[in-house]
Amino acid sequence: MQVLVVGSVAYDTIETPQQKVERILGGSAIHFSAASSLFVPTRIVAVVGEDFRWDDVALLRERGVDTGGISVEQGKTFYWSGRYHKNMNVRDTLATELNVFERFSPKIPEGFRDSPYLFLANINPSLQLDVLKQVENPVFTALDTMNFWIEGSRSELVSVLKRVDAVIVNDSEAVEFTGESTIPAAAKAITAYGPRFVIIKKGEHGCLLYGDDGYGALPAYVLESVVDPTGAGDSFAGGFIGYIARSERINAQTLRTAAAYGTCAASFCCEDFGINRLIRCTIQQITERFEAYKQLIAL
Amino acid sequence: MQVLVVGSVAYDTIETPQQKVERILGGSAIHFSAASSLFVPTRIVAVVGEDFRWDDVALLRERGVDTGGISVEQGKTFYWSGRYHKNMNVRDTLATELNVFERFSPKIPEGFRDSPYLFLANINPSLQLDVLKQVENPVFTALDTMNFWIEGSRSELVSVLKRVDAVIVNDSEAVEFTGESTIPAAAKAITAYGPRFVIIKKGEHGCLLYGDDGYGALPAYVLESVVDPTGAGDSFAGGFIGYIARSERINAQTLRTAAAYGTCAASFCCEDFGINRLIRCTIQQITERFEAYKQLIAL
Numbered sequence: 001m002q003v004l005v006v007g008s009v010a011y012d013t014i015e016t017p018q019q020k021v022e023r024i025l026g027g028s029a030i031h032f033s034a035a036s037s038l039f040v041p042t043r044i045v046a047v048v049g050e051d052f053r054w055d056d057v058a059l060l061r062e063r064g065v066d067t068g069g070i071s072v073e074q075g076k077t078f079y080w081s082g083r084y085h086k087n088m089n090v091r092d093t094l095a096t097e098l099n100v101f102e103r104f105s106p107k108i109p110e111g112f113r114d115s116p117y118l119f120l121a122n123i124n125p126s127l128q129l130d131v132l133k134q135v136e137n138p139v140f141t142a143l144d145t146m147n148f149w150i151e152g153s154r155s156e157l158v159s160v161l162k163r164v165d166a167v168i169v170n171d172s173e174a175v176e177f178t179g180e181s182t183i184p185a186a187a188k189a190i191t192a193y194g195p196r197f198v199i200i201k202k203g204e205h206g207c208l209l210y211g212d213d214g215y216g217a218l219p220a221y222v223l224e225s226v227v228d229p230t231g232a233g234d235s236f237a238g239g240f241i242g243y244i245a246r247s248e249r250i251n252a253q254t255l256r257t258a259a260a261y262g263t264c265a266a267s268f269c270c271e272d273f274g275i276n277r278l279i280r281c282t283i284q285q286i287t288e289r290f291e292a293y294k295q296l297i298a299l
Numbered sequence: 300m301q302v303l304v305v306g307s308v309a310y311d312t313i314e315t316p317q318q319k320v321e322r323i324l325g326g327s328a329i330h331f332s333a334a335s336s337l338f339v340p341t342r343i344v345a346v347v348g349e350d351f352r353w354d355d356v357a358l359l360r361e362r363g364v365d366t367g368g369i370s371v372e373q374g375k376t377f378y379w380s381g382r383y384h385k386n387m388n389v390r391d392t393l394a395t396e397l398n399v400f401e402r403f404s405p406k407i408p409e410g411f412r413d414s415p416y417l418f419l420a421n422i423n424p425s426l427q428l429d430v431l432k433q434v435e436n437p438v439f440t441a442l443d444t445m446n447f448w449i450e451g452s453r454s455e456l457v458s459v460l461k462r463v464d465a466v467i468v469n470d471s472e473a474v475e476f477t478g479e480s481t482i483p484a485a486a487k488a489i490t491a492y493g494p495r496f497v498i499i500k501k502g503e504h505g506c507l508l509y510g511d512d513g514y515g516a517l518p519a520y521v522l523e524s525v526v527d528p529t530g531a532g533d534s535f536a537g538g539f540i541g542y543i544a545r546s547e548r549i550n551a552q553t554l555r556t557a558a559a560y561g562t563c564a565a566s567f568c569c570e571d572f573g574i575n576r577l578i579r580c581t582i583q584q585i586t587e588r589f590e591a592y593k594q595l596i597a598l
Contacts, residue, residue, distance in 0.1 A: 017480070086480050181316070181385050183503070185523045204482070205504035206518060217595050219505060219516035224484045260598050296516050297596055299559050 001245045002041045002114075005032045006106050006131050007121025007234070009046040009070060013081040013095075014230055014273060016088070021228075024274040025056045027078060028121035028144070031231030034275040035238025035265035036119075037063040038283050039246040042238075043112045045069035045131075049076035049100045059279045069109050073100040088226045089203055108134040117245040119237055120164070122146050125156040132163050140250055142166035142197075142241060144233070150177045158193060165250070166197040168237050171208075174200050183208055184215060197255055199240065201233050209259055213252035218259050221267035221293050228273045232266040235278060239265025239286070264289040300544045301340045301413075304331045305405050305430050306420025306533070308345040308369060312380040312394075313529055313572060315387070320527075323573040324355045326377060327420035327443070330530030333574040334537025334564035335418075336362040337582050338545040341537075342411045344368035344430075348375040348399045358578045368408050372399040387525045388502055407433040416544040418536055419463070421445050424455040431462050439549055441465035441496075441540060443532070449476045457492060464549070465496040467536050470507075473499050482507055483514060496554055498539065500532050508558055512551035517558050520566035520592055527572045531565040534577060538564025538585070563588040 010027035014020070033042040043066040050072060057067050078101035081094040106127055113136050120128040120143040128143055135141075141164045149157050150173060157177075161167065167190055169177075174186040187198045187210035197211040202220075209216035240255075240262030247254050264286050271277040309326035313319070332341040342365040349371060356366050377400035380393040405426055412435050419427040419442040427442055434440075440463045448456050449472060456476075460466065466489055468476075473485040486497045486509035496510040501519075508515035539554075539561030546553050563585050570576040 087474075088480065175386075181387065182523060182525060184521045188523065202504065205501065206516075208518075208521070215521045215595055216597075217505075217518035217521060218598075219507075219518050222483045222507070222514045222516060224481060224487065226481060256598050294598065296514055297598075298515075299517075299555050299593060299596075 001116060001248055002043060003036045003117040003119065003241055003245050004043045004045065004108070004112055004115035004135065005029045005036065005119045005121060005238075006045045006128075007032060007119075007123060008078050008101055009044070009048050009052070010078040010080050010101075012230060012274065013079075014228055015083040016228060017084065017086050018227075019273075021273045023079075026080065026231060026274055028234045030060070030275060031234035031269065031278075032119060032121060032238035033060060033065045034278040035235040035262070035269070036242030036245070037065045038239070038265070038281060038286055039242030040117075041066065042242070043069055043115060045106050045108055045112065047071050047073050047100050047104045049073060052077050063279065069112055071107070073103065075100045082230070084229070088229050106131050116140070117241055118142070119241050120144070120160075121234060121237075125149050125153050125160045129156065129160045129163070132160065140165050140241070140244060142168055142237070144168050144237060145173065147173055147176055161190070162194040164195055166199065167195045168199045168201065168240070170233065171200050171202045174198075184210070187215070199259060201236060203229070203232070206263060207236070207259055209256065211252045211255060216256050216259065218256075218263055219297060221263055221289065222296060223267055223270055226270045229270050231274070232269045235269035236262040236266040238262070260293055261286065261290055264293055300415060300547055301342055302335045302416040302418065302540055302544050303342045303344065303407070303411055303414035303434065304328045304335065304418045304420060304537075305344045305427075306331060306418075306422060307377050307400055308343070308347050308351070309377040309379050309400075311529060311573065312378075313527055314382040315527060316383065316385050317526075320572045322378075325379065325530060325573055327533045329359070329574060330533035330568065330577075331418060331420060331537035332359060332364045333362075333577040334534040334561070334568070335541030335544070336364045337538070337564070337580060337585055338541030339416075340365065341541070342368055342414060344405050344407055344411065346370050346372050346399050346403045348372060351376050359574075362578065368411055370406070372402065374399045381529070383528070387528050405430050415439070416540055417441070418540050419443070419459075420533060420536075424448050424452050424459045428455065428459045428462070431459065439464050439540070439543060441467055441536070443467050443536060444472065446472055446475055460489070461493040463494055465498060466494045467498045467500065467539070469532065470499050470501045473497075483509070486514070498558060500535060502528070502531070505562060506535070506558055508555065510551045510554060515555050515558065517555075517562055518596060520562055520588065521595060522566055522569055525569045528569050530573070531568045534568035535561040535565040537561070559592055560585065560589055563592055
């Protein structure tokens with residue numbers, strides 16, 4: 001029931017109206033595994049530069065994250081910097097330095113190729129396809145993508161969509177990719193490209209699911225204050241796939257519960273910078289939050 | 300268990316990417332009563348001009364709406380015109396002609412003063428306060444407001460907030476009024492002004508409740524296509540208060556179910572222009588939609 005995530009490891013400099021943190025650990029593979037490892041052992045394939053401080057992933061390793069697939073290349077680690085507005089749903093990107101991530105060519109270690117659960121974080125769809133070829137008969141595969149690939153690598157994206165079980169994307173990207181005018185219509189339209197399940201992330205407004213049992217709608221968990229929303233989407237994906245891997249059932253009912261756990265993981269992510277809160281979270285704490293979430297949405 | 304609504308009656312010209320309709324019946328009191336009258340007899344207090352066509356409210360009257368409080372003044376009926384973008388959450392206002400509504404001074408007819416349930420739609424807070432003084436010991440009162448009054452009549456708004464049980468406002472208005480940076484914090488902050496219950500409307504993203512039992516979060520009903528969202532917020536309020544009036548219970552549990560019925564009423568509103576769909580809706584149809592909604596949000 002191991003999960004493999006292929007994505008980015010980054011250093012992030014994040015400014016909010018309250019605080020500024022410099023060069024803290026981030027990236028899609030980091031946020032994902034901080035959540036998924038609450039449920040199951042998780043393997044990361046990513047690339048870092050010579051400036052990478054291995055101590056930064058010590059707590060992830062203690063949680064059961066196998067960082068053996070993080071390769072070191074000549075150069076610097078992917079660096080991102082952003083500033084959030086008072087309304088934390090709005091941010092300005094101040095710097096994006098891809099560095100070694102620009103030449104990322106994921107090679108799945110021999111010992112990772114049997115991973116039954118696979119998450120292809122937001123990378124070039126050609127690389128996502130290449131990863132799928134290296135993994136042996138996975139039980140459940142999911143991918144994320146972004147407007148950059150939708151606009152620049154559409155045919156490659158369509159090819160990889162044929163090969164995955166689920167898509168986890170932002171609302172604006174789903175609308176852009178399909179050309180539909182509503183989010184539900186976009187979710188349904190994506191299934192025509194191949195995936196059995198579509199999960200649309202709507203940030204502070206939660207998520208919309210579309211699958212075998214039609215639509216599912218889940219609001220976000222309520223937080224009165226948000227410290228840093230960076231990585232909430234990848235934390236959602238980590239909680240979602242981690243829960244599925246732990247339950248070892250792939251059906252619409254399990255996916256709904258998994259999306260609720262993903263929602264709870266994303267809420268922990270927002271409570272501190274980087275993975276600071278999620279890495280201190282326990283399975284008991286996320287289960288308690290899941291119970292609180294059920295009360296929140298109860299009629 | 301009658302509901303009284305004090306608000307606007309208007310003629311709306313609405314353009315969507317698909318279609319344009321001219322001078323159809325609209326306004327907050329109309330949309331509200333089209334929903335509330337599914338549940339309980341509803342009384343309207345509003346003003347129209349000499350151009351008003353009384354046939355336009357014939358179906359509402361058949362549904363149990365008492366239009367005896369709609370007065371005719373010299374001049375024309377309130378007129379609004381707007382154009383929706385492909386993303387129907389965005390619209391441009393093309394014309395707002397207040398006409399007789401500019402001098403609206405609501406006088407509650409003798410026979411309406413015993414109304415146990417009262418909705419003060421979005422009008423000048425001084426007028427809302429004046430209406431409250433004319434109604435005898437209502438069981439439950441709620442108001443809506445908008446940025447225009449928050450900016451221009453804040454002290455009057457604060458005065459009327461002390462006197463109502465519930466506030467039903469849009470997310471951006473709640474944030475503007477309170478100065479909070481998140482919607483949940485804004486909802487909670489409003490209760491400090493007096494209201495026991497706060498309902499924040501988030502359009503296609505549903506609503507957030509705050510009351511005796513803490514927070515409640517309800518996504519919107521899923522619609523693959525939207526014909527015309529005009530009046531969805533007032534339809535929500537109508538379904539919400541109509542359900543409460545029918546159940547004759549004021550507690551957190553009833554309010555959650557009421558918000559779900561309001562959500563269903565808003566979804567019917569969006570399925571056609573003006574009140575065309577909602578006025579043909581039956582109590583059985585909205586109950587069926589409520590059951591479908593429970594499935595939509597089930598974990």
